[in-house]
Amino acid sequence: MLTILRQNIWRVAKRDFSRAWAHTSSVHSVNEQDVEHFTKILSSPSSVISTLSPSFSSSSDLENFNADWMGKYKGHATTVLKPRTTEEVSKILKYCWERQIHVVPQGGNTGLVGGSVPIQDELVISLSNLSKVRSFDPVSGILVADAGCVLESLSEHIAPHGFIMPLDLGAKGSCQIGGNVATNAGGLRLLRYGSLHGTVLGLEVVLPDGTVLDQLSTMRKDNTGYDLKQLFIGSEGTIGIITGVSILTPPAPKSTNNVVLALPSFSNVIPVFKATRQHLSEVLSAFEYFDRTAYDLALKHGHAAPFPAEEVEGAECYVLLETSGGKKEHDDEKINTLLETILSDEDSLILTGTLSQSPSQFASLWAIREGLTEAVSKEGKAYKYDISVPVSSFAEVVGTVRARCEEKGLISRGLVKHVIGYGHVGDGNLHLNVIATEYNDEVAQTLEPFVYEVVASHRGSISAEHGIGVMKTHALKYSKDAISRQWMRKIKDLFDSKGIMNPGKVLE
Template sequence: MFASRHFARRLATRSRRWASTHASTPALNQVTEEDLAHFAKILSPQFILSTLGSSSVASSELQPFNSDWMGKYHGNSTTVLRPRTTKEVSEIVKYCNERRIGIVPQGGNTGLVGGSVPTGRGEIIVSLGNMNKVRHFDAVSGTLVADAGCVLQSLTDYLAPHNHIMPVEFGAKGSCMIGGNCSTNAGGVRLLRYGSLHGTVLGLEVVLPDGTILDQLSTLRKDNTGYDLKQLFIGAEGTLGIITGVSILTPPSPQASSNAILALPSFDSLLPLFQTAKRELSEILSAFEYIDRGAYDLSVRHGQGRGLSPEEVEGAECFVLIETSGGRREHDEEKLNDFLEHLLGEEKPLINTGVLSQDATQFASIWGLREGITEAVSKEGKAYKYDISIPLSAFKQVVDATREQLREKGLLGPHAVKEVVGYGHIGDGNLHLNVVAAQYTPEIEAALEPFVYELVGKYKGSISAEHGLGVMKAHALHYSKNEVSIEWMRKIKNLFDPNGIMNPGKVLPPPEHQPLLANTGSATTA
C-alpha cells in the first residue's frame, strides 16, 4: 500500500511539471453518461461495467480491473468494456478516438510493471477476456489462430491432443492471455528453445487507435511482401493499438523431458558449465536457469520445491536448473547422464553435486524450486523487482553491487532490506534481481533507483528484459535506449496515435504524455 501511495505522489508531482512545460499536449476527456449511452449501442448491457449511469455498479466491482495482481498499481477507471468481437473493439476505439477518451487494453492483468492498469487519465478499460475463441488450428504446419483473450493455459490444453505446445510458458499461464503475451513480448522459460515472439508470431489482427482494423492475421511461415508491421505491436504494450487476434507457430510436443538441479562450488563455474551444456546437450537443452544461494535458500525455506539435501547444498555458491526436451527418451537420458558424469569426473569439477529427476513428481519438484522463488520472495517481504538483461558474466557482480550499495546506505538488515537475491535465464542473459525488504520505503527506493538502472546502463544492458516498461520504467527508458531511438519511438507513436488515447502514460517517458486530469483529485491510486 505504501508503494502505491508513494508512487501516486511521485507521478502527480511529475504531471504538474509536464503540464506547465508541455501545455499544448491535449488532455484526455473523462467518460460521461452520454458516452455510456453510446457504448450501450455497441455492447450488450452485461458487457458494460461502470460506476456511472442508471445501471451503475459499486466501484469494488471494478477493483479487479483497476489494480494489478501484486497490488502495487492502482487506477480509478469508472468504466470497463468487455467486447466479444473485433468489430465491437473497433467501434469502441473509433468512438474514444473521436471523443479523446484514453483506453487501457487489458488481458489477464498479470504484468509486473503496471502496464495494464489505468493511470488516472480518465481512461476506460477494454478487457479482452470475452474474446476467447480458437479460430483455427492446422496440425500439419502447427499454426494456431486465436482471439487475443484466450488464456494461455486454455491454448496449451487445446493443443495437447494435437501433440503441439505453445512456444511460450509462464508462471501466470492460468490467467495471462495470448494477446497480452504478444503485446508485452513476454519471454519465459521456453525462449531458449523456441525463440522470441518476434519469431514465432506469424500474424496479428490489431485495432488501430482510429478504429481501423489492421488484418495481418497471416498463417504463413514466410511472407516477404513489404514491411513487417505486426512486429511494431509485439512489445508495444498496447500503446499503438489493441491486439485482437494472434496467429502463432506452435512446436510439436517433445516426446520426453528431463531436468536436474546442480550445485556449483562457485559462480566462476557457471559460464564454463553453460558452454559445456550447450555443446553436449545442444538441441535438447531447453532451459538453463540460474539460482543464486540466497534465492535457493529462500525458495526452500518457504517450502517451494525440493531438490538437494542440506548436506549436498553445503558449500554451494549457486545453483543451475537444467531441462532437456527431445524426441526420444533413451537418447535424451543418455546425453544427460553422460553430461553429468563428465562434469563430476573432471579433475576440478564444475559442480559439487546434482540431482537428476527420476519421475514426473521429481521433475515438478525441481521446477518448483525455480518457479517458487517469486512466491517465496513475496512471503518473505516486500519486493523491489528488477528484470534486466546484462552479460552473463556480470550476473553475480550486479547482485553484489546492489547489496553493497544498500549496505553503504545502512539499509541492510532485518529492519530494512532482508535479502538481495538473483536468479534468471542464463541462456537469455536475463537476470531477475529481487530486493526483499520489510517494508517499501522511499529510502530504499532512492538507494535502488537510478542506481540499478545506471548499473545496467554501464553494462549496455536492458532495464527490462522481458517484463516491459509499463508505467514503472517508462521514465528510465533512456538507460537502455539512445536519444535517436527514443525520438523514433515517439514518431511511431505519434503516427499511429496522434491523440495519445492508447494506454497513455505507458512505455514512453513523460514529455509527450498527457498531463493527469486536473479535475481528478486522487488521480492515480484508489
C-alpha cells in the same frame, strides 16, 4: 514494496496530471451519453459495465478492472467495455477517437508494470469476450486465435494435435494471447522456441482511429514490405488494440527431464553451461540459475531440500537444467554423459547434482526455482529488478549491488537482509532482488538510480520481460538513448496523434 509503490503512483499521477492539464480542453471523461452510445453499438448488454446511467453497475463490479495483479496500482475507471468482435472494438475506438476519450486495453490483467489499469478514469476495453479460436492447422502448427483467448486454453486446444504453445508462464491460467503479444512476454520456453518476434506470424490490430489493420498472415515466410505487426509486439496497448493473433506452435516434446546441480563457485556457471550445451545440444530447454542465498531462502520457506546439507556445504550457487526431446532413451543418455563429464572433471565443476526420477520429483525440482518469488516475499520487503545483462556478469552485478549496500552500511545496520540473484542463464535475464527489512527511503535511494546505472554500464536492459508500463517510464532512458526515445515518440504520434491510447504508459 509499498513505499516504492506509493512513490510511483504519486509520481505517475503527477506526471499524468500535467499531461491531462495540457490536454484539458480536448480530453473527455466517459459520460452518460457515451455509455448510452456504447450500449447501442455493442451487441450484448453485458458488454457494458458502468457506474453511470443507463448501466448503473455497482462500483464493486469495476474493482477487478481497476486494480492490477500486484495490488500496486489503482485506477478510477467508471466504465469497462467487453466487445465480442473486432468490429465492435473498431466501433468503440472510432467513437473514442472522435470524442477524444482515453482508453486502456486490458487482457488478463496479469501484467507486472501497471500497464493494464487506468491511471485516472480512462475507459477500459477488456478483450476477454474476444475468445474464439479461429483456426488451427495441424500440419504447419499455425494457430489463429482471438486476442482474448487465455494462454492455457490455447495450450489445451492444440494439445490433442501434439502441439504446445511456444511460450509458457506462471500467469498462463489468466493471461491472454493478446496481452502476451502486447507485452512481448518471455517466460520459460524462450531459450528453446525464441521470442514472439519470431513466432508471431500475423496480427489483426484495431488502430486508435478504429481502422482495422489486417496483417493476420498464416505464412511462415512473407517478405512483402515493412513488417508492421512487429511494432505492436511489446507496445503495451499504446498504439492499437490487438484483436487477432496468428502464431507458430511447435510440436510437443515426448520426454522431459530435469537436474539440479550444486556449484562450488560462481565462476563455474559458464563452464557448466558450455558443457551442458555441448552434451544436451538440441534437447536443452531450460538453464536456470540461483545463488546460495536464494536456495537457502527457498528451503527456509518450505521447499524440500534436494540434497543433504553436508553435500552442498560451500556451494556458491545452483543451476537447474531441463531437457525436452523426442525420445526418452536418447535424452537420458545425453544427460548421463553430461553428468559423468562434469563429475569427473579434474577441476570439480560441480559439488553434487540430483536428477529427477519421477514426475513428482521433476515438479519438486522446478518448485525450488519457481518458488523463489514467494520465498523472497516471505523473507522481507523486496526491491525487484528484472534485468538483462551478459551472463558472465550475473554474479558481478549482484556483487556490485551488495557492495553498495555494505558500503552504505545498510547491511550492518540490518536495513538490508540479503541481495540475491536468480534467473535465466540461457536468456541473459537476471532477477536481482534486494530484500530489506522494511521499505525505506534510504534503501530506495541507495538502489536507484544505481542499479539502472549498473545495467546501463553493461549495455543491459532495465526490463528484460515485464515491459515499461507505468512503473518504469522514468527509467527508460537507462536502456534507450535520446534518439531511440525520440523515434519511439514519433511512432507513437504516427499511430496515435491524439494520444488516446493507454496514456502515461511506456513513454512519459
